Amino acid sequence: MLVFINFIAFLTVMGYAVYLFTNLVYSRILFIKLGKKSNLKEDTWKRVQEVLINVFGQRKLFKDKKSGLMHLVLFYTFFIIQVGLIELIIKGFIKGFEFPLGDEHKYFSLLQEWATFLMLLAVVYGFYRRYGEKVKRLQLKRDGKAAFVYIALGILTSSILLTLGFEKIMLEHEPNLAYAPFSGAIALLFSSIGSTAGTVLFYIFWWVHMITVFSFMVFVPQSKQAHELFAMFNIFFKKSGPVGKLRKIDFEDEEVEEYGVGKIESFTQRQLIDFYACAECGRCTNMCPASVTGKTLSPMQLIVKMRDHLTEKGAAITSRSPWMPSPIIGSSALSPGAAAQETASTLEMPNLIGDVITEEELWACTTCRNCEDQCPVGNEHVDKIIDLRRYLVMTEGSMPHEATRYFQNIERQSNPWGINRKERIKWREECDDLVVPTVNEVEEFDYLFWVGSMGSFDKRSQKIVQSFVKIMNAAGIRFAVLGNEERNSGDTARRMGNEFLFQQLCQENIVNFQALGVKKIVTIDPHAYNTFKHEYSEFGLEAEVYHHTELIWKWIQEGRIRPKKEVKESIAYHDSCYLGRYNNIFDIPRKILTSIPGVKILEIERNKEDAMCCGAGGGMMWIEETQGKRINVERVEQALQLSPTMIGSNCPYCLTMMSDGTKAKEVEEQVKTMDIAEIVEKSLFH
Known part of the structure; x- marks a missing residue:
């Protein structure tokens, strides 16, 4: 009878949790479908490769090696533990149940115990990084949800070991520390309590585990943990082709009423997946030159604010609660996208630009793609910022006065x-x-x-x-x-x-x-x-x-030119964003410098893929910085830490910004700024 009651209670809790989880995930899918359809290339194998490398290989996460190892452990132990969860559930109804693996079950038990213990260690370390070590990027958003994740995962893992430990006492089994080291240790520690108390504690921790599992399952879609569901799809459906390539606007389409993105549903469905894939890890903001120098732009907050806006607006359009949606979509026969176009105009919602995202944030971006290069889930921030700028410039006619002057000069004199x-x-x-x-x-x-x-x-x-x-x-x-x-x-x-x-x-x-x-x-x-x-x-x-x-x-290489004359310079080499992160050309400039006699290359702490922007990209060469510290000065300070005699670059914009930076630091006489072509020319002719 008790087993039957336990079974009914379990089915009730599980059923309600699955119902909520399914509806929450479905609502997010509906919100994503409010966007415009994306035209994606059908290069399936390449997309699968990206998933293998970035999801199962966790490549981007290892840009921070400590965090990368922690997440690798969490990722793989999660899948291992899910197999054991099935067995653990059945144990609650059939005493002493084990998968029918015969004598090999002891190896399954050993794998489960170590996976659980390693996950617990990873959770404890993650908690320490955020609240003990206080890693800067992890302090960007403090709303209590991160603490809930650590507490929930801590309870999940420890309750597994406690349940298995008290099961041994309940069954009066002698613990085998070789194949059940952790639950066995718990059984030995509490061996004196007897089988009756062991049974009670078994079911207590079994239910603690089950309630935590189902609570966490419902929590996931409405938090940053939604990346566990959407990240794989985000990477699979990632825009293929050259990185940073922008969406073309068809100006011959007479049905277009506005250019750019002025409301959240004007983004493509592909772009909207980004919002729910975001892990709020802060890696993007941590590397953003605008954020680092005190501008209002935070790539992470940009994504989070638009995600929350999409959830709020999507719930209103589809008549679904953002956290506990109704199973009924609504009486409208319109598709989600069409419904959005008909309904959005009647909603009293915050404006995407102005209320949700400020113009100051949009005009602080240098389009350097450092944020995108760092993102472990493949989010693309820059194209969204450009789409929002397009709306301001081409639909609203709103832009900084320097931008207005720039456009006029280009139109008149090119x-x-x-x-x-x-x-x-x-x-x-x-x-x-x-x-x-x-x-x-x-x-x-x-x-x-x-x-x-x-x-x-x-x-x-x-x-x-x-x-x-x-x-x-x-x-x-x-x-x-x-x-x-x-x-x-x-x-x-x-x-x-x-x-x-x-x-x-x-x-x-x-x-x-x-x-x-x-x-x-x-x-x-x-x-x-x-x-x-x-x-x-x-x-x-x-x-x-x-x-x-x-x-x-x-x-x-062909021998057409031969740098022969010695150039005695210690060169702090600065990577251009558009040559480096956009086109993956990092080694060629360094090979050129290495071929010049007398040159010593100094690598700035942030170099190659992690190199910081000079501050000129995205039109910022022509727009005055009014917030925080000047980006070029910050970059020059990074170079000066190496005590170079020269700062080398491969871009006229970078050279201008580096030159202005050395002047601002009053070191232009001691530290020259030169392009690689100029350095080669010195070795050829001077």
């Missing part, structure tokens, strides 16, 4: 300063001893050298251009420049949210390239390099695109 476009080739006047032909002055050329606005108009960047021209002349390269026919690449305009201006420039440039029969393009600008290589192809460009460091290294 450069950020508004300098007469006919002066774009003026830099060539200082190259009397060099061969710098325009496309109209030669019949054939192998490479079109895209000088860019920085190289054409900025005095400091012109020196990079001149150095690279000298290198090409020395290597015997047939190249040409567009001269005054060159326009802006449009990359910065796109990142600042003016997609219309970008597409206009993109199409004009492609028409020009095609008319000239351009097959290869080289540029000193990683931003132009990235957009030509990965984004122009969507609009019809068919050409090989190179960054100048790629070709310099190629020519060194």
